[in-house]
Amino acid sequence: MTQLVTRNLDISVAIPTYNGATRLPKFLDALFNQVDIEQLNWEIIIVDNNSSDNTSEVISNYQKIFSAKCSLKYFMEPQQGAAYARLRAVREARGDLIAFLDDDNLPAPDWLSSAYNFGLEYPKAGVWSGQIHGAFEVKPPENFAKIHAFLAIREDGEQPHLFEPDKLRLPPGAALVVRKKAWSDNVPQKPKLSGKLPGILVQGDDYEPLLHIHYAGWEIWYNPTMHTYHQIPHWRLEKDYLLKLARGCGLCVFQLRLINAKNWEKPIIFIRTVLGNLRRILKHFIKHNNHLNDDIILLFEMEFYLGSLLSPFYSFRCFLRNINQKT
Structure with missing residues (x-):
C-alpha cells in the first residue's frame, strides 16, 4: 500500500495580532498583491492573541478572497503575550521557512520573494531580516534617528551583513524570517520574556528566541532587499509611551x-x-x-x-x- 507523504510548504507567513480588525485589511491586501511568487507553495497563519474586537470576522472574509491563492488559517492563542503567539505560529506552520510580520508592518510587493530567495542564497542563515521604514502619522521629534531602532525601524544600508547577537544587536521580531528547523530545535516552549502585556511594556521577547538560535550555531543576517513599512500612529511618539x-x-x-x-x-x-x-x-x-x-x-x-x-x-x-x- 502506497503511503501518502505530505510535502512541506516553501514558506509560512505568520501574523500575531491583537485587536487588529482595523489594521488587518490594509495588511492582507499587501500580502495579496505580492509579486514573483507564482512558483512558491505558501500559506498565511494568523494567530489571534485574545482580541476583543471583530478580528475573527475580518479574517473570515479574507479567507474567501485568498482561497485561490494560498491557504489563510486562523488560530486563537489564549496565552497572552507576543512570545506565545509566535510559538503557536511555529507549531502550526507547515513551511520550511516562517516569515513573521506584525499587522502594522506592511510588506513591499516583492518582500516575500526577496525573503525566500535570500534563504536559498545563504543556507547557513537561520534568521534574516530586512529594511524596516517608518510610516509616521505625525512628524517624529528632532534626532529621532538616534532611537528609531527601539520602534522597530531598521535602515542599515544596501549591503547584506551579519548581526551581532553577542552585543544584543539583533533585528526586531517583525518582518523576520526563520528556518523552522532552527527555531524548533533550539527555542524553548516556555519563554522567560513573554512580550508586551496590557500596562506592561517589558521588551526582549523578540530577541530571546534569536539568541537561542544564534548560540546553536546559526547565522543571523540583514537582507537589504526586503522592505517593509512600519505604521506608527501619533500616540507612539508621545512622551508617556x-x-x-x-x-x-x-x-x-x-x-x-x-x-x-x-x-x-x-x-x-x-x-x-x-x-x-x-x-x-x-x-x-x-x-x-x-x-x-x-x-x-x-x-x-x-x-x-x-x-x-x-x-x-x-x-x-x-x-x-x-x-x-x-x-
Whole structure:
C-alpha cells in the first residue's frame, strides 16, 4: 500500500495580532498583491492573541478572497503575550521557512520573494531580516534617528551583513524570517520574556528566541532587499509611551545576557550590567543635564540606561514571583 507523504510548504507567513480588525485589511491586501511568487507553495497563519474586537470576522472574509491563492488559517492563542503567539505560529506552520510580520508592518510587493530567495542564497542563515521604514502619522521629534531602532525601524544600508547577537544587536521580531528547523530545535516552549502585556511594556521577547538560535550555531543576517513599512500612529511618539518603551527595553537586558551564560559567568554579568549602566547614567547626566527636561530623545536614552541598570533586580523579582506562584 502506497503511503501518502505530505510535502512541506516553501514558506509560512505568520501574523500575531491583537485587536487588529482595523489594521488587518490594509495588511492582507499587501500580502495579496505580492509579486514573483507564482512558483512558491505558501500559506498565511494568523494567530489571534485574545482580541476583543471583530478580528475573527475580518479574517473570515479574507479567507474567501485568498482561497485561490494560498491557504489563510486562523488560530486563537489564549496565552497572552507576543512570545506565545509566535510559538503557536511555529507549531502550526507547515513551511520550511516562517516569515513573521506584525499587522502594522506592511510588506513591499516583492518582500516575500526577496525573503525566500535570500534563504536559498545563504543556507547557513537561520534568521534574516530586512529594511524596516517608518510610516509616521505625525512628524517624529528632532534626532529621532538616534532611537528609531527601539520602534522597530531598521535602515542599515544596501549591503547584506551579519548581526551581532553577542552585543544584543539583533533585528526586531517583525518582518523576520526563520528556518523552522532552527527555531524548533533550539527555542524553548516556555519563554522567560513573554512580550508586551496590557500596562506592561517589558521588551526582549523578540530577541530571546534569536539568541537561542544564534548560540546553536546559526547565522543571523540583514537582507537589504526586503522592505517593509512600519505604521506608527501619533500616540507612539508621545512622551508617556516613549518613556515606558525605553524603560521596558532596558528591563530585559540582564535576562537576555543570561541566555547561554554559565553559572560562573552570571555574577560577572551582574556586575558589568550594574556598573556599566551606572557609568552611562552619570556620563549622560553630566553631559546633558541642562537639556534633559526639554529633549525627549535625551530623556528616552536616560530612561533606557535606568531600565538597564535595574534589569538584574527586575529579573530577580520575577524569579521570586515565579517561585511563590509554584508554592
